[in-house]
């Protein structure tokens with residue numbers, strides 16, 4: 275597999291989740307007309323789904339390579355918080371077979387897409403859970419592996435996970451503390467919790483183990499990707 279298959283509506287979602295995937299021309303249009311016009315109209319007429327399918331695969335493969343060494347065959351149960359449509363999970367599944375994937379996401383697209391820090395006020399969403407499920411199945415994840423939960427409506431899964439992943443979502447767009455009590459319930463001491471943050475040191479008070487696995491100096495946020503385990507209390 276070298277690209278993801280996706281219809282136009284899914285391509286529209288993906289560029290809201292990952293703005294860097296649009297062409298320089300479209301990014302210029304976004305600057306010119308603003309985010310609302312961009313997400314409502316421009317993405318409707320000017321997106322090339324096969325280009326987005328290739329670019330999204332390329333970027334997700336890069337993300338996968340940043341975490342691959344920390345995952346192994348014994349990890350069977352994955353939770354992703356704010357996975358977008360789930361390209362990274364497809365690549366994980368292609369590499370380490372037979373996993374179960376749980377997704378907590380949101381089932382709406384914010385009118386005004388904001389890419390900043392919302393703290394405990396977490397009102398942004400850029401997903402459509404039906405399109406997400408179709409995307410996962412179209413790209414070779416089997417239906418029995420997929421469990422999708424709507425953050426705003428569903429009771430969240432209460433089981434112990436081996437790996438919890440949240441790229442550019444938890445503690446990047448909204449406060450970790452929104453999920454901290456829940457994460458304590460669903461993790462074992464050796465559950466690997468991977469997410470992006472600009473305050474890596476803060477987590478030394480929360481977890482016994484905190485490792486910086488990637489530093490991103492090119493993005494506005496200057497975030498770090500951290501791998502944590504073992505809640506201290």
Ligand SMILES: C[S@@+](CC[C@H](N)C(=O)[O-])C[C@H]1O[C@@H](n2cnc3c(N)ncnc32)[C@H](O)[C@@H]1O
Pocket residue numbers: 290291292355356357358359378379380396398399400401425440441442443447448
């Ligand atoms: C910037 S996108 C990143 C998507 C994906 N992780 C990636 O790296 O391409 C942030 C995602 O978090 C989701 N999100 C926002 N608030 C959330 C919440 N409280 N729980 C779960 N997901 C959330 C959004 O719908 C969106 O898909």
